[in-house]
Amino acid sequence: MTPYASIRDALLAAPRVRIAGHRTKPALSTPPEDAVSLDLSGCRGLTDYSPEEFIFTARAGTPLTEITETLARHGQYLPCDPPLAARGATLGGSIAAGLNGSGRLRYGGWRDFILGAVFLTGDGRLIHGGGKVVKNAAGFDFPKMLVGSAGRLGVLLEATFKVFPLPQERLTATADTGSLTAALALVARLVRQPADLEALDFDPDGRLLVRLAGDHGTLGARLRRLATETNTPFAPADDSLWTTSPIANSLSVKVPVTPHRIPELDASLASLGLPRRYAVAGQVAWIGLPPEHTTALDSALRRLHLGGLSLQTTPTQLGLWPSPRPESLVRQVLDPAGRLV
Amino acid sequence: MPKSRDVPHLARPSPTQCPPGHFAASRTGVTHHPRYSLPLIAPDRPPRPPPARSAPTPTPIPVSFIAELQSLFPSDRCLLDDAALTAYESDGLTAFSARPRAVVVPVTQDEVVAAVKLCAAWNIPFMARGSGTSLSGGAVPVDDGLVIALNRLDRILAIDPVSRTTVVEPGLINLAVTQAVASYGLYFAPDPSSQQICTIGGNVAFNSGGAHCLKYGMTANHILGAKIVTATGEVIQLGGDSLESLGPDWVGLFCGSEGLFGIALELTLRLLPRAEVFHTLLAGYDSTEKAGKAVSAIIAAGLLPGAIEIMDRLAIDAAEAATRCGYPPHAATVLIVELEGPREQVDSEKQRLAEIIERSGPLESRVARDADDRALIWKGRKSAFSAVGRLSPDFIVQDGVVPRSRLGEALRRIDGLSRTHGLRVANVFHAGDGNLHPLILFDGSVPGQFERAEELAGRILEMCIEMGGSITGEHGVGLEKRAYLVPMFGEADVEFMRAVRRAFDPHERANPGKMFPSGDAPALTTHGLHPLEKAGILSRE
Ligand SMILES: Cc1cc2nc3c(=O)[nH]c(=O)nc-3n(C[C@H](O)[C@H](O)[C@H](O)COP(=O)(O)OP(=O)(O)OC[C@H]3O[C@@H](n4cnc5c(N)ncnc54)[C@H](O)[C@@H]3O)c2cc1C
Numbered sequence: 001m002t003p004y005a006s007i008r009d010a011l012l013a014a015p016r017v018r019i020a021g022h023r024t025k026p027a028l029s030t031p032p033e034d035a036v037s038l039d040l041s042g043c044r045g046l047t048d049y050s051p052e053e054f055i056f057t058a059r060a061g062t063p064l065t066e067i068t069e070t071l072a073r074h075g076q077y078l079p080c081d082p083p084l085a086a087r088g089a090t091l092g093g094s095i096a097a098g099l100n101g102s103g104r105l106r107y108g109g110w111r112d113f114i115l116g117a118v119f120l121t122g123d124g125r126l127i128h129g130g131g132k133v134v135k136n137a138a139g140f141d142f143p144k145m146l147v148g149s150a151g152r153l154g155v156l157l158e159a160t161f162k163v164f165p166l167p168q169e170r171l172t173a174t175a176d177t178g179s180l181t182a183a184l185a186l187v188a189r190l191v192r193q194p195a196d197l198e199a200l201d202f203d204p205d206g207r208l209l210v211r212l213a214g215d216h217g218t219l220g221a222r223l224r225r226l227a228t229e230t231n232t233p234f235a236p237a238d239d240s241l242w243t244t245s246p247i248a249n250s251l252s253v254k255v256p257v258t259p260h261r262i263p264e265l266d267a268s269l270a271s272l273g274l275p276r277r278y279a280v281a282g283q284v285a286w287i288g289l290p291p292e293h294t295t296a297l298d299s300a301l302r303r304l305h306l307g308g309l310s311l312q313t314t315p316t317q318l319g320l321w322p323s324p325r326p327e328s329l330v331r332q333v334l335d336p337a338g339r340l341v
Numbered sequence: 342m343p344k345s346r347d348v349p350h351l352a353r354p355s356p357t358q359c360p361p362g363h364f365a366a367s368r369t370g371v372t373h374h375p376r377y378s379l380p381l382i383a384p385d386r387p388p389r390p391p392p393a394r395s396a397p398t399p400t401p402i403p404v405s406f407i408a409e410l411q412s413l414f415p416s417d418r419c420l421l422d423d424a425a426l427t428a429y430e431s432d433g434l435t436a437f438s439a440r441p442r443a444v445v446v447p448v449t450q451d452e453v454v455a456a457v458k459l460c461a462a463w464n465i466p467f468m469a470r471g472s473g474t475s476l477s478g479g480a481v482p483v484d485d486g487l488v489i490a491l492n493r494l495d496r497i498l499a500i501d502p503v504s505r506t507t508v509v510e511p512g513l514i515n516l517a518v519t520q521a522v523a524s525y526g527l528y529f530a531p532d533p534s535s536q537q538i539c540t541i542g543g544n545v546a547f548n549s550g551g552a553h554c555l556k557y558g559m560t561a562n563h564i565l566g567a568k569i570v571t572a573t574g575e576v577i578q579l580g581g582d583s584l585e586s587l588g589p590d591w592v593g594l595f596c597g598s599e600g601l602f603g604i605a606l607e608l609t610l611r612l613l614p615r616a617e618v619f620h621t622l623l624a625g626y627d628s629t630e631k632a633g634k635a636v637s638a639i640i641a642a643g644l645l646p647g648a649i650e651i652m653d654r655l656a657i658d659a660a661e662a663a664t665r666c667g668y669p670p671h672a673a674t675v676l677i678v679e680l681e682g683p684r685e686q687v688d689s690e691k692q693r694l695a696e697i698i699e700r701s702g703p704l705e706s707r708v709a710r711d712a713d714d715r716a717l718i719w720k721g722r723k724s725a726f727s728a729v730g731r732l733s734p735d736f737i738v739q740d741g742v743v744p745r746s747r748l749g750e751a752l753r754r755i756d757g758l759s760r761t762h763g764l765r766v767a768n769v770f771h772a773g774d775g776n777l778h779p780l781i782l783f784d785g786s787v788p789g790q791f792e793r794a795e796e797l798a799g800r801i802l803e804m805c806i807e808m809g810g811s812i813t814g815e816h817g818v819g820l821e822k823r824a825y826l827v828p829m830f831g832e833a834d835v836e837f838m839r840a841v842r843r844a845f846d847p848h849e850r851a852n853p854g855k856m857f858p859s860g861d862a863p864a865l866t867t868h869g870l871h872p873l874e875k876a877g878i879l880s881r882e
Binding site for chain 2: 054055105109111127129131132134152187188191193215216217256322329332
């Protein structure tokens with residue numbers, strides 16, 4: 001308890017609290033008028049890392065880069081490919097926001113790699129959920145519940161993850177299909193291939209970006225085969241396309257979607273003139289949102305029965321969100337006074 | 342592996358038959374067969390006011406819970422007589438049994454909701470039942486409660502090959518998912534060895550595993566959405582149909598909740614593309630230590646095999662007797678490693694694997710020549726548990742987890758415990774995950790052996806906790822491990838779990854008595870063979 005006593009004191013001292021990490025997602029971390037900020041950026045560091053177990057535990061305020069660099073020194077990585085790392089995003093903030101990068105396509109997101117969590121409930125109880133082994137079916141899976149909880153279900157203090165061996169090599173390639181329709185048709189074929197793509201994104205003009213990962217000397221052959229089998233001229237491209245992409249920069253609204261709904265979504269976004277890109281084989285849309293378009297995007301998403309999370313501008317919840325019912329039920333237990341906002 | 346056409350009659354029992362997963366009789370001669378009993382709901386207690394329901398036809402005013410139940414379900418799907426109820430008294434863990442008040446067999450989601458609401462109105466506890474293959478007593482009815490048997494709520498509602506998802510009802514058999522999507526080049530990754538018979542609802546409730554968890558995770562990692570009815574009768578959609586989601590991961594919390602929040606009505610599953618090639622290697626060692634070191638070396642080299650399994654001599658003997666799988670005859674331990682992926686990647690990895698295995702000092706090693714040979718290697722592995730029944734009249738299957746790098750130490754300690762308790766232990770485990778499945782062999786007809794076996798099983802769980810592991814990797818807590826939840830998590834964390842359960846189920850009506858410790862904690866007890874295992878159809882991991 002000791003290392004977290006001061007955080008607990010700070011939590012209990014205020015009637016309404018908003019948790020902040022490195023504030024790379026201001027819409028989520030800026031306290032509303034009547035709330036105070038609980039800054040976790042000082043609560044940092046890897047507390048436990050045994051490379052031979054492929055498991056690490058880190059405090060919530062630890063910058064992602066510190067984690068990814070440490071892992072990389074041991075030939076390991078976090079397959080959920082968290083975005084905003086380069087800008088200083090913290091582990092806790094990324095989990096709470098539930099943000100995964102394009103590389104989550106292959107093995108999964110935060111929810112698939114989190115094993116354990118230590119957190120404070122809104123009334124200051126210290127809870128340990130999950131465990132520190134890669135497989136565990138005992139008790140309720142609170143660590144997963146905290147993914148995407150945006151700080152409203154507890155103050156995440158530290159979390160344990162499984163990690164995977166870093167691929168020896170990566171290869172990025174692009175293909176220009178000429179239209180969104182053609183890109184979606186190609187995606188539909190690619191996802192059923194055993195090609196084991198690490199990432200697959202595309203933009204509204206039909207340009208596809210794929211990434212292969214694997215052993216030295218194998219990727220060129222895999223790419224050639226992919227090109228032949230799909231009859232598509234894939235051209236090798238620079239890996240930096242992933243980090244310099246608009247996603248890493250200005251596209252700050254996340255909209256979970258499925259490929260067959262993309263045409264109607266894209267038509268709406270096009271009519272609003274919003275920049276956008278489709279990631280994870282068409283499972284998520286990233287949209288750029290100038291603040292003056294907030295209401296228009298909100299109603300467009302509502303019409304389409306889609307929801308969005310805005311990282312830069314409030315309101316953070318746009319369109320139709322999943323039922324708030326489980327949250328209100330569980331908050332009665334873990335935050336009866338409604339302290340976590 | 343049985344052919345799929347063997348399955349349907351098992352998957353869809355007529356409700357009056359013995360349901361799958363039920364043991365007609367225990368194999369053990371133990372006389373003090375513990376009988377599990379939950380706090381009784383007095384049948385003649387005055388019920389709460391019945392719910393306001395708009396009766397479709399003018400029916401007599403319901404006079405009892407049973408009468409109301411009968412107005413909801415036709416008589417062939419509302420089982421009340423002794424013979425029919427007996428079939429639902431226990432699950433894959435024969436030792437516990439309890440008599441339900443009634444069993445209903447809904448065929449629509451609305452019927453499930455109606456049954457749950459009726460239970461809420463009359464304050465009757467209920468339990469969802471899939472195929473009853475739970476190995477931890479999770480599907481033992483609540484004494485005098487209602488069993489909601491979901492085997493016939495098993496439609497596939499949608500398949501979206503482009504999004505790689507399918508929407509199914511909870512009574513669908515696990516293997517039926519892969520069969521339904523195979524033509525798209527897709528499959529459903531969670532593969533418990535009971536997959537020919539267990540249901541998706543049961544997999545979700547227990548967050549079940551299998552041989553491929555290292556690379557692909559457990560059931561929870563393959564569930565994107567769940568429509569549930571909570572114990573109060575409220576229907577809530579958790580998650581959605583995309584790989585990405587908004588808000589807290591409620592689906593993740595629901596998976597593994599052992600039926601304590603409510604009942605899953607509909608599930609959205611994530612599918613994966615089937616790997617292009619497999620490379621299956623079998624190596625024999627003169628010590629388990631060496632096999633364990635080989636596993637560490639494989640992982641340290643950065644290989645990520647689809648499966649890494651280890652069996653010790655006793656388990657090999659059993660498997661060999663049952664399947665003539667051709668495992669190395671003089672080895673103390675065998676290691677099975679399976680690589681899978683695109684051809685070029687597997688070609689490269691198999692060379693790295695071959696070097697590691699060579700350096701690890703095996704007695705011998707070989708690679709599966711073709712699909713048939715691969716199937717034979719796996720048959721030996723998958724049959725091991727049931728095959729142990731040939732070596733011993735009774736056995737207990739334990740399921741625990743230790744940190745992967747401490748597997749060798751765990752096995753030495755289990756060996757020591759085996760000696761001090763004077764009982765043989767066969768070991769089969771998912772080495773890549775640190776998931777142990779020690780099989781404790783005993784003869785229930787010899788006085789004292791059962792108690793010693795029980796005690797040994799408990800010591801192994803204590804060891805797992807002490808080593809920083811878990812009391813269950815995939816079989817769940819159920820009734821069997823309730824006494825170990827607090828030692829693993831501590832009072833405060835368990836109390837918090839209980840509180841969260843009450844958020845969804847304030848009156849603790851959904852599967853009460855499971856997972857959480859209670860005054861009358863039943864003892865660990867004997868596992869006999871499942872009838873399907875005896876028939877050679879199933880094997881357990
Ligand atoms: C031979 C054999 C081999 C096995 N091998 C493995 C293995 O390799 N890996 C593994 O992990 N397990 C294994 N098991 C255990 C068992 O098969 C799994 O736990 C399985 O998921 C249970 O499914 P079921 O349909 O039989 O569920 P049941 O046993 O009927 O129910 C299990 C629990 O789920 C709850 N439940 C069922 N349906 C629902 C629903 N719709 N909503 C909410 N709760 C529900 C029940 O109330 C109960 O608590 C094995 C069992 C046997 C007999």
